Amino acid sequence: MNAKQKKNLIRIAVSGAMMLALEFVPVEGLARFVLYMIPYLIIGYDILIKAFQGIKNRQAFDESLLMAIATIGAISLALYDNGDYTEAIAVMWFYQIGEWFQSYAVGKSRNDISALMDIVPDTANVEGEDGQLEEVDPDDVEVGSVIVVRPGERVPIDGVVIDGTSSLDTSALTGEAVPRTIKKGEDVASGCINLSGVLKIRTTKEFGESTASKIMELIEDAGSRKAKTEKFITRFARVYTPIVTGLAVLLAFVMPLYHIATGAPAEWSTWIYRALIFLIMSCPCALVVSVPLSFFAGIGTASREGVLVKGASYLEALASTKTVVFDKTGTLTKGVFDVTGIHADDIDKDMLLHMAAHVERHSSHPIAVSLRNAFAHEADSCSVEDVEEFAGQGVRAKVNGKVVYAGNEKMMATAGVETHGCENEPVGALIHVAIDGKYAGHIIISDVVKDHSVQALKELKKAGVRQNVMLTGDVKEVGERVAKDIGIDRVCTDLLPQDKVAKFEEILKERKDENEMTAFVGDGINDAPVLRRADIGIAMGAMGSDAAIEAADVVLMDDDPLKIPTAMRIARKCMAIVRENIWFAIGIKVVCLILGAVGMANMWFAIFADVGVTVLAVLNAFRCMFVKGIKPENV
């Protein structure tokens, strides 16, 4: 609570108590009026001053001015009628309570959500020449300086560890709960919390260019890209107040005149009272505050789950996404090759892998790397000699005196060995192995599907996605097989990188409705053009990749595909709350306006339509913060 809020709370309490006390003071006439004016002025003096300034600045629809007219009007009516000033003062009183609550709730949510996202430390510890630590403003730390991060502290600036080992809590950046072990020579991103050991880090970036600062900037800017709903509300607010004020004038003057014209009694005070009700309800605040608050909460929640949404408009688009297009490698699959099968003919499986790994001992080809990774004891004492590489075919070498060929079918042809295909129609490449002129079997190497891909695709369908599409450069058989395995609806194979934009545009054209959004998910490498072309470009595993953060609209900090349905779930919840608030607030206001016009509502009603609705809408907006991320199923 800040000083202003405290002061206003005291004003509310004092005037409320006074009003209650005056109920029991039996005074009449002028004395009564003067006594009642004390709580009125205590609670409303600032509104009256602002109203006066509104007139001076020619702001006809200034909220304070309308409120002042409504309450002064009610007091005048009371003066003329029966001396019941309570209603007028209560209107001002509740109005101030509403304002106070709104200010408190918004301030609180601002703090809560900022704390959720506050990943930028205020200080950095720089090591001086004498080894002493000096606490400085991270903005002043030059690239290449050595900073020290003690356990429990957040890493302020990106850099490389030069001394120490520790485990890092990266959850602020990635939403990943399991700590990451870090040791000398490894890169560390700012925003992570150092959990165990002291780390000395040589900075590689300036503070302002570091991951944490960039992310904060992104999130703070997110609210500036306003969603369509928010623009609608702003436009609505712009016309709502003048229309309701206009109707109030009509009620106050035209209705009595009409009655006079038709010979009925004018009933001026009745109609003026109803007009004042309209003025009280003319403030659009409930609507206007709840919409950006909901989006802010939604974006904050998403960032807690490791998803950066770069604007409220993207949250909106994400909620109505009907087609998700994936670039296969690096999003649904790990993008690294693994040995996924060994089919040995006559020899032991391990022996086959053993031989193949040795042949590839000196090659830097990705396939060679994966073979060596699959065979844990590659660096054993076996002798590998006479290595010869056949470009586009494979490798031949002498392993422990045996001549071993490893490669594709062409390699086998060169070796003069008869091969046979694989019975199981494998997904991936076959590495044939021949030992001493005899076919020994083959090893299957393929890109491995990520653990959560299947679940992620299922969850997307649950979240309302109609079609999951996969783009890949793989040949048709392999691509279709992968698609079938993981449950993709449609696959486009044999695509060169430059074909992907064209293919994506084709998919875009197929949509039936302008409001159906098409998202593209890429790993941020080579697919920036498609990321830009999509309604929503989602970049994965983008921690540290500036180009991807730049091109994408939604950035997943790690490379878990489950984050996509999580983001959609948050977006949909957020949009549902925004819509609820809009309909609820407009609905209540319209109903109360109608009731007020026909004389069925009094000022208490009006104050509920204004303050009550604001409070409920703000509370409802908070629900955006309680959406949980999707938990991985055990696989």
Place this chain on the structure above:
Amino acid sequence: MKKSYKIEVDCANCANLMEDAAKKTEGVADAVVNFMALKMKVEFEEGADPKQVMENVRANCKKVEEDCEVFI
């Protein structure tokens, strides 16, 4: 040229009014007020002096909402 300024304002509708007022100020090409982050992003017209323009923006904002502040 774009610049970001911290602002202070209590109600969401007032923030929208401030945005309108800022947009109409001479020398401002575009302005966006972010009520939740309490920030105003101003894009200046070519050749405008941000300091001078912002003084006017603040004055115009004060006209629509007395109880606001723009930190220049």
